[in-house]
Amino acid sequence: MDVQQEGNTQIWTKRFISLFITNISVFFVFYGLVTTLPLYAIGELHQTDKEAGLLLSGFLLSAIIVRPFSGKLLDVFGKKKLLVIAIVGYFFCTILYLFIHPFGLLLALRFVQGIFFSIITTAAGSLAADIVPVSRKGTGLGYFTMSTNLAVVIGPFIGLLLIQYSSFNVLFIVMSICVLAGGILAVTINTDDLPKPEHQGKLTFKFNDLFERKALPVAAIASLVAFAYASVLSFLSVYAQQKDLMAVASFFYAVFAAAMLITRPYTGKLYDTKGPQFVIIPGIISFAIGLILLANVSGPALFLFSAVFVGFGYGAVTTSLQALAVQSTAHTRSGYATATYFTMFDLGIALGSYILGMIAVQVGYASVYLTGAGVLGIVFIIYLLRLAKLKTKKVAHIQ
Numbered sequence: 001m002d003v004q005q006e007g008n009t010q011i012w013t014k015r016f017i018s019l020f021i022t023n024i025s026v027f028f029v030f031y032g033l034v035t036t037l038p039l040y041a042i043g044e045l046h047q048t049d050k051e052a053g054l055l056l057s058g059f060l061l062s063a064i065i066v067r068p069f070s071g072k073l074l075d076v077f078g079k080k081k082l083l084v085i086a087i088v089g090y091f092f093c094t095i096l097y098l099f100i101h102p103f104g105l106l107l108a109l110r111f112v113q114g115i116f117f118s119i120i121t122t123a124a125g126s127l128a129a130d131i132v133p134v135s136r137k138g139t140g141l142g143y144f145t146m147s148t149n150l151a152v153v154i155g156p157f158i159g160l161l162l163i164q165y166s167s168f169n170v171l172f173i174v175m176s177i178c179v180l181a182g183g184i185l186a187v188t189i190n191t192d193d194l195p196k197p198e199h200q201g202k203l204t205f206k207f208n209d210l211f212e213r214k215a216l217p218v219a220a221i222a223s224l225v226a227f228a229y230a231s232v233l234s235f236l237s238v239y240a241q242q243k244d245l246m247a248v249a250s251f252f253y254a255v256f257a258a259a260m261l262i263t264r265p266y267t268g269k270l271y272d273t274k275g276p277q278f279v280i281i282p283g284i285i286s287f288a289i290g291l292i293l294l295a296n297v298s299g300p301a302l303f304l305f306s307a308v309f310v311g312f313g314y315g316a317v318t319t320s321l322q323a324l325a326v327q328s329t330a331h332t333r334s335g336y337a338t339a340t341y342f343t344m345f346d347l348g349i350a351l352g353s354y355i356l357g358m359i360a361v362q363v364g365y366a367s368v369y370l371t372g373a374g375v376l377g378i379v380f381i382i383y384l385l386r387l388a389k390l391k392t393k394k395v396a397h398i399q
Helices: 014-043 049-077 079-096 103-131 134-165 168-187 213-242 246-273 277-295 300-327 331-363 365-398
Strands: none
Touching (some): 014 049, 014 079, 103 134, 134 300, 213 246, 213 300, 213 331, 246 300, 277 365, 331 365
């Protein structure tokens, strides 16, 4: 009941910290497996590079399919209850990696785990939006997103370390323990004072039960940002290998995350005090500069320098857009707004991975990053047009 009391603007409450750590545990497994499972499929299961790539595609496919329904499911079953149930499913999926070896079954497991992942991330993001004080929404959601940023580094680092000095089975056990700890913390989160949906208990699936109309414009912009981000998420390691930069590839993610973490408190405060455009516009420009630098990398210094721009830009834009999506609608619709945002974001990554992959085959990886920068240029124009439209409406309303 700590943050909903009038005049209380504290962010780092007990339940916020619990949710923060829970989210780290979930994304630790996500990013750790994204990095190590292709190596597992190729080295242990003797699959091709193309087949190994299906492990991420299948995971994202299920997340995209289920995400639109998750907002309604949160209303019907309750955000905390569904969060805990989904974490239990996510936990058992992680354990099953120890026992499932046929590649077809592994793909099926990834698909099922993607379902639980989509529900967890929607529930956690929606709960964070409810818990954070209204007057500090940008700052609070910015801090919450830091949990994902930390997992970007921790997951691949620990994952690669464990398979290098131990085994994949040890990796799967460590990840299972991590998710279990996150689930226990999720149970302790107090939600008694949070707003309840108007139609709780009615399982219907009209358009409004799948998407939040008011959040769609912002979510559509986020999908284009995700498209550009797919160039980093899906192809950076291959690009680094081509450029003989594998020795510093892991440091890219460390610099990337550090840039987000260091600037996050300032961008969140700027969002709340000056407005989202003061964060989003510099963020888009920075992200685009980072991708252009990546396209022209000639050595480790420029490679790591580009990570600074990509990290700041990506972190500033995505966090601000998520806050905008949640703020675009009623407090009781935060679950739908969060689900809409992540649905479009996942779709952008999936389309980006596919289309940019074709570009990489045809004209090379440098063109992938230039394409990503071009897409961000389109985002920049769309956002400026949206700002102008909102300003015109505001002036008309005053008159």
